[in-house]
Amino acid sequence: MWMYVDDPVPFQPAETPDWVSDWLGRRRTTASAPKSAPPNSGEDKSLTAAMRTEPEKPNDPKAEARKKAAAEKRAQETEAALKGAADDLEQWIGDQLRTGLSAFLEDMTDRCRAIAARLVDGKAQALASRLDELPALALAYPGEERMQLVVRELGKIVLLLAAWRQSPADPELRRMIATSETRDSLFENPNAQKVTSVWEVVGEDISTRRDGMVSQATWLMNLQSSGPRFAVLLDFFPASLGKRSSAVVMGEQLHAELVFYPASHPLRAVLGERKSAPDTPLPWPEIELQSDPLQSFLEIQDVAPWTGVAPAVLPEGRYCKNGPETWWQSVDGQIALPVKNAPDPHTAGFQLQSSFGLWDGLRLTLLCARTNWGRVQLNG
Amino acid sequence: MVDLSQFVERIQSRWMVGGSAQEQAPEAWRSLASQTDNPDLSLLALVAQAAQVGLRPAPAKDLQPYPSLPKLDLPPVSDAQRGLFRRIFLLVKPTREQSDLLLSFLAARGFTSHPADFMPANMENLPACYAPWEQWSERQEADLSELSATSWDDFMPSERVHALRQIRLNNPSAARDMLVEKAAELPAEQRLRAVQVLEIGLGPNDAPHLNKLLETDRSGKVKALAQSYLARLGLQQDEGDAVSELADFLELGKSWIIRRKVTVRPKKLKTSAQHKRRADLFEAVSLNGLATALELAPDIIIAGWQFSNQREDREFFDMVARTGSDDAVRSLMDRILESGEVQLHVIGSLLDRLTPADRWARLPAIMKQDDELMEAVLACARHRLGDLSLDVLSKSLQVKSLIAKIKEQAKSDKAGAYDHVLRPSLFILGLLADPQAATALIDTFIEAGLSRADAALLVLQFNAALPSGDIK
Known part of the structure; x- marks a missing residue:
């Protein structure tokens, strides 16, 4: 502008160069910019x-073929990326064993974060989350059990990878390695079990994950x-949104259709159509004292050994002390399981007529129980 | 023979330090793993799965079941009201004193807190129905009716006081005998609370024990308590020159209206040292001792006391509450309420001396005067929470004042400008009203401008929803 003031001669009116038109065309239209009038038709x-009715455009076989080829190419690229990520992960697990798990336990947060980042690059988001959460999971256990948990978790990942290599198209395995199906595609899936x-x-x-999402x-x-x-209904949302109200209320009995994600042992589901609630609350299924409360866990392990936790209904029992630890014990004293979430002192004095919890192979997380004080939630 | 757990342990130990663990694995696992591309990873999968399904944790020693939480005499709040009860703790976040009052209100309606909703950390000021929960985990439940000199040590301190109070109401000498025999073994604070039981039905028969406490007890607080009880019985000790010195701080006169009526008023003092000295003397001297020094009967001093300012009135009231007879306390209380000149927050000590029935009888008069945080009202209604009718409440100064403040807040731009007054007052009001009054008050306050969803209304809403239990 200053040059123009000094010597306006070089600045003569001319045709707008192409690069200017191109640049202007790529600029984002702002609210303040005057809008040009629509061309008069x-x-x-x-x-x-x-x-x-608009006449249907004739199918362009070439365009369709291009689209299909592009989709196939993307799928191949994804497969290749996933295989690369799986190879890297196996190599990484082997390295941890070779260099010693004691060193891993001291530095697991950084190590897991690094491999999780690599897995995200390889489009294996589900595996990345599992690895990213491993340190938090391990640190929730006392020292000796921490090692057992790490071995168990890494071993299950190896099993999962091996199974996925055998059948990479299996929706259950793909869900555990990469991403889940969308809700809409689940409803459209004829193989999805509806109950x-x-x-x-x-x-x-409810837990906040390291990636800032609340699970x-x-x-x-x-x-x-x-x-x-x-x-189990799973929902993920950003922690910045705060606490979300749930579609269901704790303790509520609902008559509804659930659509299960296809799996060898269906567990994860989404809520479908809700019907009117039962007039009178239904009792919990009877549980025999002699039955093994972990039988359903073992059944799941038979068909899906990569599963970490499984639900369990426990027969009548009590909270018991074992030094600083709390255990659940059946009233006949035949079954005893260590409890992960230690109860409040007064809750420990409840008589647990039947309880629901999650067994992870090491400890039991009790979620709710029917007690001599009525139905109570046991996890916060 | 090496079992599965030992194999798993050996393999894990190897991995702990690093390196291949094939050597530590059983032969079958080793041959299986060697058929794969990566034997170590295969072994890892085998170990993980074997440990998961083949091993179960076992307790290191015999498990000790936690003792059962004892059931209380009153039932817990029903499921229908538990949600509201929990919301009070979630949104109002009551102080410990407010929580204690809420539980007293519940007990008055015949209910107790469900332990999953709220478990009081300290049972000291709670109704007797909560006594079985006190340190339940440390001991077996005891029957409160069985307190005796032999079972004394089986009881927790607060249970003991509750039981002693019950015994004292029915059999004063039995309670005193138990105190004579056992109280000396208690620590000072517990001894003080135990001796306070003598206040119920205090009579001349208690004098020998009180004299003994005054002479021999190691605690200054217990001695002072014994002295004040003796003074209430008209058996004060020699108070020396203090009474005449206090008498010099007061001036006697004649009433302008009734010439024969004696008036007693504090002299105007010049220095703060004089004020302090008079305050100390009021704390040391008994009403009967002062009456002797002034050559007047105690009831003449009560009738002739001229209300002046809060400080001097409070000193005199505290002395009467500490050493006056029940009749003297009642007379002074009635004079205060008749006069309408006294700020009610200085009469706390006198209210404490009245029986629950006496306090309840004076409640309507107090409600017409107390427009503040209703502390005096609460003190009067403490034994009959949740029982005040709409008729009494709607005439009270507090409710009128609250409605005015709500209207003012609704008009002003500043939301919650009076929350600091409204919330505690509405909390207390929620504990005082009967269910019908609570329902009507909710409507009144909403009409005045409060939102139905305002947490300040929660206690009133809980009150309105809570039916009366079987026991009252």
């Missing part, structure tokens, strides 16, 4: 014209005989 607006029953909301597990797992128990015995 030469026709008046007409309702008849608007309602006139209408009376469900009781028996527990909720909300709502556990439901089937109070009627048919279909899967348990279901």
